[in-house]
Amino acid sequence: MASPLDDRTRAIISACVPALEAHGLAITTEMYRRLLANPDIRDLFNLSHQRDGEQPRALALAVLAYARNIDNLGALSGMVERIAEKHVGLNILPQHYPYVADALLGAIAQVLGDAATPEILDAWGKAYWFLAEILIGREEQIYEAHAAAPGGWVGWRAFRVQSRVQQAQGIVSFTLVPEDGKPVMRHVPGQYLSFRLDVPGHGSERRNYSISSAPNPHHYRISVRRIEGGVVSDWLDDTVREGAIVQVSAPAGEFTLASPPPSSLVFLSAGVGLTPFMSMLGALEESGARVPVRYIHGTRTPATEAFGAYVRDLAAAGKLTADIFYSREAPKGEGAPVGVTRHEGRITSQWLSQQVDADATWYICGPDGFMRDMVAALKAAGVPQERIRYEFFGSAADAVLA
Template sequence: MLDPKTIEIVQSTVPVLKQHSKEIGKRFYELLFAKAPDLYNIFNQTNQKRGIQQEALGYAVYAAGEHITNLDAIKPVIERISQKHRAIGVKEEQYPIVGETLLEAVKDVLGDAASDEIIEAWGKAYGYIADAFINLEKDLEEETKSQPGGWNGYRSFYIDKKVKESDNVTSFYFKPVDGKAIASYKAGQYLTLKASIPGEKYTHIRHYSLTESPGKEDYRISVKREDAHDNSPDGIVSNYLHNQVEIGDKLEFSAPAGDFVLDHSELPVVLISGGIGITPVLSMLNTLVEKQPTRQVTFIHGSINGKMHAFKDHVAKLDDSQENVRSFICYSSPNKEDRIGDDFDKEGIIDLEVLKAIVPTKESVFYLCGSVPFMESILNALVKWGVSKEHIHYESFSPVALLEEE
């Protein structure tokens, strides 16, 4: 445990770090990539360009400092980050250079305000926090490798099938090149792809939700093609998968990971998704139908229109055939061929009015996935309705920490 003086200094300087968290995150990555350019192979460069990764780092730093005497208070953040670290292959020996660079970034941004005493205290705090991550990640590695079909690092898979699910979503089915068993997973988890793309200097790592129920002989991910819009370019990896890889091509994946997983209580379940956020909750829906066919399930999905609506027919079939499943679909901008009552149930967005009308009881377990603004809107509606936060779970495809934080 840290000494009282160190704790006092760290906690008293948290507000300053919080105020400058974005600048510290930006400076940190500038310094880190200058020292260790090979780390470009690990970090998502799109998130770097958009500033999201820097923001997430800044949050993690001040949140850890704020709760330095009780890291259990930010356990969800630690678990989420550790799952991703295990998936992308972060090593124990990489932590020292990260700590050294983080302190340099704090010093550069705060200048004389970051005294030697403050830097020393934060150095001790970083070592304490890093140990917590390292120990948890070692446990995750051992758990992953020791399970039937498990492995550490990356393993080669070939594309067995490609299936178009909508105008911009395609499913990819993968089988292991070595022909051996594959690890099972929990509904809601993801695979991590390491893609070596022709013409790209560094490898690109991406997390993609598994969209089938566990226990199959293959893995399925469903990928949205990210097209250029506003100031954002085409998605490098998603366009590579959609336009360049073919059946039989080989790709590298680490074993399934993630903390956004389906519980197995008997409480009613409400699955709420927006756009490509349907992917992890679809795995949950399929799993519930197979494993808990008497558990009440409400599936609520928001899409732009029918052309962008992935897995439309599959969900509709489950709604028709399963007594315990009810679905409700919102289109924000339906096409002229989209028919209300047939293709979708409401024009507009998912809001509190929809939730109250569709969800049988607020004493349910809620799983949310979609854009950050989408999930913040749903979270606020659920809290306003009086749903317990302990019964609300979410997955973000961006490296944010907690929805309740800016």
């Protein structure tokens, strides 16, 4: 267990908040520059998130949140759990932490210059290792649970693409089975898989993709949206076919369906953000749970609506009610199926505020801007924070929403 930080160290970290507000992004950008120059650790990172600046921004927010809450670290428990799960998915190990410590302290010293006194650097060293020990301990627990679970594993495991299905325009589903022929760990609905991929011309790349299949001991399915210019998504769409081998780590993530499930559920998504909800819906269907479910989804056109037939079948069977929004082109020449309401345009905060069921648990997944708007609308409408769950596609959860 990590030793508590002393009062002086916490006071120094708290006093650094204005400096982090002004220079946090510069510090994390420099930190990643140092890490990526080291071949022993460079391959652990999603380089696309480096090129677009997402990972440095996310870390800057996390560091700022850590400093702001240094006297109330319990407020950051959710963020710590998300980080630990991501680290496990990427197979981060205790020996990787010293590299990050050296890069962070070096970046603070370089960016702040003379303002980075020995006292400040000493305090940040203590604060870093305090948090690192918490993460290492939690990650060890998760690794041990994966190793002990039926079908579980630790590290990278070879999976073969058993099938490839064009799920919708721009979205392809891949069903993956273990190359060793043994069972797989039943994931918790909502979890994701992490991949180590060798992309020609780009080298080793890391990506996370939500599992879109119901838990089972035989296979996983992921559903990937092609992003023009996306290094991995383009390669998967253009190149990966049945029989291809990919390296996968065990399911991870804390954006999961509770067991037993809440008494009432709303799944709110846009674009490919629906993927974890397909796993959750499949799990509910297989368990026979009689839970009221409302499914709200935004897409561009009928052609881009992934899993539309599956959702309509569930609605026709009375297992959910659905609101589908089409931002560019709505279906023509036919009435809406039973249990489905179709809308033209996007899901708006105003519309959502008129639909609120404060007793339901809301799960939200989609582009960052969409989630910020939806979370803000629900909070303004009186939905308690503990009934709002959300998942980010990016490198880390936005500390502002944590």
